[in-house]
Amino acid sequence: MASARNKKMINAHRAGKNLIDELESPRLHESGVEKLGDGYERLEERLSETNARLQVLQQVTASVHSTLDLDEGFKQITDGAVHSLGYTTAFVMMIDNEKKCFQVRALSTQKHLLHQIGKVLGFSLKNLSVSVGYDSNANIQSVLEGRTAVTKSLAEIAYPLISKKACSALGKLGETKNCILVPLTVGEEIVGAVFITSPREEVSQGELITLQNFAGAASQAIGNANLHTQVKLGEETLRQSEENLKTYLESTPDGVYLNDLKGTLLYGNKKAEELTGYKREELIGNSFLKLNLLLAKDLAKAGKLLALNAMRRTTGPDEFELIRKDGSHIWVEINTTPIKQGKKVMLWRRIPRISSSNRKLRTSLNLSTPNF
Structure with missing residues (x-):
């Protein structure tokens, strides 16, 4: 029994030695290195291909975003x-x-x-x-x-x-x-x-x-x-709307002005030029409170109406006696509507002229009370 055990131990020792010899064999070592080298080469190729694809993708994406x-x-x-x-x-x-x-x-x-x-x-x-x-x-x-x-x-x-x-x-x-x-x-x-x-x-x-x-x-x-x-369609629609509004304002029979809450005039139509005798370029950028358009006695009234407009309240019709550029006076009604443009409040003023006969009739009937 001991002899059989010894024989198994000898065979196991020989098998182990053969395995060690095989593992230490130069041929096996070279084969393993070659396989490892091939694996690295394939990995490098894949990494190179991936990097190339990423670079092309970045270039294409940048080009697409630039046009x-x-x-x-x-x-x-x-x-x-x-x-x-x-x-x-x-x-x-x-x-x-x-x-x-x-x-x-x-x-x-x-x-x-x-x-x-x-x-x-x-x-x-x-x-x-x-x-x-x-x-x-x-x-x-x-x-x-x-x-x-x-x-x-x-x-x-x-x-x-x-x-x-x-x-x-x-x-x-x-x-x-x-x-x-x-x-x-x-x-x-x-x-x-x-x-x-x-x-x-x-x-x-x-x-x-x-x-x-x-x-x-x-x-x-x-x-x-x-x-x-x-965006282009929106811009075109806006441009067309602005043109339509401009056409309407320029053809309306009433004078129209746009001013801010400080009274600074921003726009005036053709009829407003006829009423005041001033070209719009002469008035735009200036406050009507500081221009020689109103009588001194009417400045306080105009200021109170402007304060109401600042609270987004519509006012009018309010009668004023305007001083024209040539020094003559005319009576007008001013109707004011606050509108919001962005964060700012602007005031549209419609200014129809009051004929002399209507003015006399209103005076006689005592219908010219200011509305504020």
Whole structure:
């Protein structure tokens, strides 16, 4: 029994020695170092590719934010995908207004391929459109539901719009190994897609994230353009409103002035010029309380009315005897309406003239009591 135990111990010792010898073998050591070195090289390659994608993404994003031209922003995205990231072709496609198809808004491809692709298709790539109806294929439907689609065959995206034979020819022409379709969203609405063809055998998760960020940049370009359009429309509407108001004020039969709470005149229409005899440029920027427009006895009355207006109270009609530029006097009614412009209160004053006959009639009937 002891002999058997000793034999097992001897065999175990030999096995251990053989294992140590094998581990210390130069051949095994060299193999391990080679594997470790290969691992580091692959890791460095991946890090380098990731950094390159990040740099391109930063450049494209900066370019998109620097322009309000939607097509220019889209072109920056497709150029970045092809010329910096090594894809064969890149499209930005938008859903048309009738929600029937994707239409090409920007495209980039290797220069030597553009003419050959056109020959295979029989039409320009710029005229390419893909149906988004219920009869569209599963990958298009996937994108319309907000999911990224990756396929090995162009036909899985473009058929039946493009025949399978033409899809195969295009795939060989561009050495396409993968087709990627990433949805474009504005808010929660799918408005288009970024379409990429890749010559690489595999599509890494890092690539998909980069392309989704490219799609995000395209969505931002759409948002910027929409905001710019809304601002322009708002500015045009405001300009038109201002022109309409100016036309109305210049054609009204009554004198109209705008002044602030200090009495400083800011605007006067043509009829106001006729009433006072002054050009508006002579009065604007000055307080009517300090100008020779009112009789001394009426200044206190005007000041009290201005105080009421400062409390956002409408006043009038209030009769005043105005002194015209030529020294003559006329009677007018002043109706004042406070309005708010931003944080400031302004006063619109409508000033119809009182005819001599009406003035005499009011005096005789004692109807000229000031309203304040």
